[in-house]
Amino acid sequence: MILRLEFANDAPAQTQLLAVSLKLMALLRAHHRLFLYVPKHVHTQLTQADFGRVVYDLLSAEYPDLQNHLEIRVHSKTEFLVLTQPPGAHHEIS
Secondary structure: EEEOOOOOOOOOOOHHHHHHHHHHHHHHOOOOOEEEEEHHHHHHOOHHHHHHHHHHHHHHHOOOHHOOOEEEEOOOOOOOEEEEOOOOOOOOOO
């Protein structure tokens, strides 16, 4: 599965991350492991603490071993991508 999430260019980075985190919460209930690709332009606007507050605080309440279920990577594309398998396993990111 590949899910693409796009936001308006002027949407605050924290708001985008929160929206993606809520989607991840639902997806993690159906998939054991997910790969999240964060747009580089969003990633550069956020601190490590932002990721902790927005992603990990939200998701770790339900998934205390979140690091075993979610891998976050940064990419140069403009949308967030959520994959159920790493690139090259059964699909390519294009």
